[in-house]
Amino acid sequence: MAHLVYFNGRGRGEIVRMMLAASEIPFTESFLTERKQFENLLEDGALSFKQVPLLRIDDMELVQTGAIVRYVARKGGLYSADDKMAAMIDMYYDASRDFQYIFLTLKFLKTEEQVIADAKAAGDSKYFPALEKRLKENGTGFLVGNSLTLADVGFLEVLLMCIEYGGEHFFDDYVEVQKYYQRLISIPSMANFLKSPFRKRKNDDQYIAEVKLVLNRT
Template structure:
């Protein structure tokens, strides 16, 4: 088996999906967590990373960038993709849906410098974008009828939804009562042995 060294900030963010994939698959890796505040001044660190950004994964010393590309690699290698090309297409579609929502959330959370405009965007995310996203997820789960988004096993799609919803689930747990399939899915993913063990020991972070 290759030797894996994963480098990302000491937070969840867009890079947490890679950690979840490793733990779900039961694959050992070195989880290197860097201080986010020191990264802009860490010139040597930026130069050492592909494209000058995080996260990246070292596979036997060779570096590869982009969180989704890394997660897709792990999913293909360790049984977290579908059983055929159509299932893989569906998985990638769910992953893309999560990215669409996360982009809107990030824009509202970190984008505008104007406090009033930021508040307006955040209100829209939680009153419109998040309910729409949850309804889409609910319908996908109802259609598939297995408790997973695609097929009858845990895949990258399930893990990506889980990590994308972490902040909103912490902030607005009552909202999820309107989406029982999504709520049940969250419990199902969180109870997977590798995921449950990781979550029980994971350091709490704001994002």
């Protein structure tokens, strides 16, 4: 069984949780709430680059979110052995991370109102038209191939936040994106995850305080 070490919040850990769920890999998790916990991980050599999330899986201690989710995707059959398809999955997944970064600034650097405005502007100018075009071209209901991949899970995380913060009509002007979103949240593994305790709450003051305390940031 895999074990995730992160904060009791979303941040960069949520995509790891979503990928584990999508790949149907059972996992447990523990939360960092005190500086000493983080220091212990450093002393034990568990954090190669002095950062979390940390995933313990298959006798490995993995950090770097991209490496973690790609490993999980391969184990769960949500990647591709074909180099061209893998490159396409990487391209759309990395784009989803660029989009998602807007939400990572919430309450750390920007207010909710600023984040919503930035997300809407980025969505309308770049991401939603690109998704609309790709979904029409591929014609399978997924971004790459004919089944769920890492690319889809990456964008699902962002679309969920768009709806949660910006309202249910956030991407009403994009018919294919609407259908895509509804399709993804209806996939059993994703539907079950969204109803489970593994789905973390929105950023709140407690989460922000714990992150700053653990990482020794003001």
